[in-house]
Amino acid sequence: MVPLAAGHPTVYGGGHVRRLRFYVNLYRMFLRTSLVREMEFRANFWAKVMFNLLWLGFFLVTLKIIYRHTEAIAGWTEPEALVLAATLYFLDALITTLFYFGLSELPTMVRQGTLDFVLVKPVDSQFWLSLRRVNLDQLGSLLVAVLLGIYALLSLGYVPPAANILLYLGMVAMGVLIFYSFHFMMMTLSIWLVRVENLWVLSEVFTQIGRFPTDVFDAVLRRLFTYVLPVAFLATIPAKALLGKVSGAFLLFAAAWALTFFVAGRLFWRFALRSYTSASS
């Protein structure tokens, strides 16, 4: 039996509102501890901003090299590709802020047996594993992404209507959820692949495909990367939504797909835990 600590939702006798309040409070606690952590290593903040800028610059140079020789990649002009780059960077910053580093520790916890301490906590293990680390040092990157996006839209001479911006934000949210579920599933593989230390590379590969417009692929691959392995939601589809090339109805599909992915991730985790044999015992 799992020991029931004070504050555990079932101690109150359940109730969805109580349960929700419990998790909201818990998240607030995560935020606070993350903030304290951040204050301890303040020099890191600027180092990380610089580091992210370096990689953004790297990608922008890559785009520049290609656009020196052509006006369009699969129909995407240079400013449009900048919108894509800004979107990717925006999404990446959100992902890193919300869950990336915390979740990426899962394989190490499995290897060292510290996952046991998480499993005995009276908290949903997925919640704890995913959200306990809030990386506030990514706020600088978020700002840079927004500025880059504004610059791209200005050079495109296009002011997106409010509806497009809403659609864009909705698509970005779905992209984050899809990436989250994918990353969670890849990290969950560590329950079986205990000795494999580079599972995170699988998620890296996922974003690597989504970095360029998925229109460069032929029809078969494009469908694969939209419907099966939905990397198109990381940058291509949100960017198209902002540029008014995606219908609002597609958001419903995106939401359904993102939800399916999320549920699949959760079921996969439950399934994996059944075959988890602790490293220590």
Next chain:
Amino acid sequence: MMLRLLPKVMALLRIYMEDSLAYRASAFIWMLTDVVQCLVMPLVWLSAYDGRAALGGYQPGEMVSYYVVMALVSNFITSHLMWDLAWEIKEGILSQWLLRPVPVFWMLFARNISWRLLRMMLFVPVAVLATLYYGRMVHLAPLDLSVWFWLSVLLGHLVSFLIAFALACLAFWLQEAQSVFSLYYAPMLLLSGWVAPIGLMPGWLQGLAFVMPFRYTTAVPVEIAVGKLAGEALWFSLAGQLFWIGMASLLGWFLWRRGIRQYTGVGM
């Protein structure tokens, strides 16, 4: 000296080859990044041609070959040993190696090259598949795999290995050498021609590529293979590879000697 070492190095090679095989799953996952690079970049370029015969002197077939050969060759050439070595220096694992009858440098060399060979062999089937896939879309010209190509692959391996070795030595002094390593990757990936052929880059970047060591790891052999490097430029590039092997050896030797002195001071 070299001759006496040879049997030991061969024995180490065998051991590390077996060791590398134990990490098949890891190797497979790393390989996927090359697969994606080989799939995405040529397709991005192919959809940029828009009916033109060549971009910056590269015909579509040459562009595709460039990326496939690059992925294959860089599997053998580009070394990442600083991550492990820095960790081993910091954790004191180095101490037990210093007691062995083989110089640590040669042990590292054997370990690195075994892993690189395994990674390259794993990639060969992918390269074949990529060739078949792209062969239907574009005309792939035969590659120029002369003796100069093979020579520059070997030299490129040495350049990359020696730079990574010198970088790893920073762990003797720096607590957070890892952040320096991360910084190394952006210029390395760009200027080694991994991202795109250097000939297609803007002038200032090309100039930078010529004076930095990275071009002399992978870009030189790959450009030879796709027929973009011949005559005087070829000799100049091979000389550049030798030059950087010399420079990186000196730097690595210097840092290692200083580092080892410091290391024993801390450890004992």
